[in-house]
Amino acid sequence: MLLTNLINNLIANASLLLVGLYIISRLTKLGVTTKLPLRRQVTISFLLAGLSIVITLHGVLWNAQADFQYGFVPIIMSALYFGLTGVRITYVASILVLPFILTETLLLIAFLDYTLAASVAVAFMWFRERIKPARDIRIVNAISLGFISLFSLLNVSNYNQAETYVMTLFAFITIGYSAGFLLHIVYGGIHKIQRSERLISKYKEAAFTDALTGLGNRRRFEEEMKRVDEEVFNGTQDVALLFLDIDHFKSINDTYGHDAGDVILVELGNRLTQTARTDDMVCRNGGEEFSVLLADCTLSQGFVIGKRYLRQIAEAPFLLPDGSLIDVTVSIGIASTSESKIATSSQLIKKADVGLYVAKRSGRNRLGKWNEKKAN
Incomplete structure (x- = not known):
């Protein structure tokens, strides 16, 4: 060769x-x-x-x-x-x-x-x-x-x-x-x-993760709302939005300290995540306010899930760093794309926020809807 x-x-x-x-x-x-x-x-x-x-x-x-x-x-x-x-x-x-x-x-x-x-x-x-x-x-x-x-x-x-x-x-x-x-x-x-x-x-x-809880942060929430505008309102499936706010959180911080407050925030995030389904999105929007976007969920289904959150949070005390236990409750506002007067993500957010205000005004540890005078 x-x-x-x-x-x-x-x-x-x-x-x-x-x-x-x-x-x-x-x-x-x-x-x-x-x-x-x-x-x-x-x-x-x-x-x-x-x-x-x-x-x-x-x-x-x-x-x-x-x-x-x-x-x-x-x-x-x-x-x-x-x-x-x-x-x-x-x-x-x-x-x-x-x-x-x-x-x-x-x-x-x-x-x-x-x-x-x-x-x-x-x-x-x-x-x-x-x-x-x-x-x-x-x-x-x-x-x-x-x-x-x-x-x-x-x-x-x-x-x-x-x-x-x-x-x-x-x-x-x-x-x-x-x-x-x-x-x-x-x-x-x-x-x-x-x-x-x-x-x-x-x-x-x-950039999209809350440093304390490991959940999505407000930026992640806003990005998901853009997706809701692009996909949900143009599709056949509905979503429900829950806004959760810890009741009397300032008093907890003042009484037990900010370390205890951080522990409660982390534990609440864990409980929300454990209950959420795979396609749901849990975020900490800031301070003591959380949100849960429920995928493929109507208003009535969202009410069932929201009440489940209320029970699971209120019935199990939170363990503080000093070993003591404290009862914590949340107020929840709910809105859904299945409602006829909600046609954009901005309206969805606004209605859920109003629902949270209704729950707070009605005595807390409640689930509120934007067009109700009192929460459930």
Whole structure:
């Protein structure tokens, strides 16, 4: 085989490696990262073993004693990303299949190549305090290529065309290092993108989350009201809105302190969340005022749920930091898009707020509606 053909085939083999890794990253939908559940790590390790086998099957056969291929690279990646568990799975799974696809001589060469790569990766992990896979792929790949090359050069005298063999080996090293360097750049870039996305997601979540209770804040509530305008009033399903306000909360703060007040706010948020359904949204709108947006809910259904909240909050005392118990009640205002006079989210909010005022004026610990003189 001409040297140019050998080099072209080496490039094709490296391309198969890169394409296979890309497909695996797309199949897993998360890319290859160190922070994956164990089950996902095992799955990806087996996929990397499969990629090693495919690459080996399409290796560049120079003659009966030389087979150039980059099937050891997935083993390195599995080791650096998933540790000993990953390298054991990928290495063993690859080795078990090799006897079925290679002749005896080539099997020995592939076995030694894979063993060298796995050993280098494990040794590298042992001596490093902290592995950074995106960078260390290039380093371990280069070390592995060096050991494999030295091993291969020991047999150079056994070939009739020693010069062609050395040139092919040199191309193998160059292309293999380039592939490792490209993986270093690509996966390093993926990690930076993933990190940026995580930070952006974290900041977005913080912007819409109440720091004390972990519930949605007023901004989250306002965003949800925009969705109500866009979807609910143009659809067939109704929603109900509950505004809840802790009765005599200022007196609680003045008597027991703000730490006790914070504990009550957190516990109330927990109780509201526990009762809410998956599609409902609980928010702390500010101070002692909370809201619950009840999905797919008419006014009459909202009354049933609102009264349930009243009972659950009033019947179970709240535990304060000093170990004492205190009875807490809330007043609730209700409005629903099922009412004919409510056609926008602004009207929904205003009517629920009026209902809360009715409940407060009627003696508290009640459920109020905007067009009633007294609360229930």
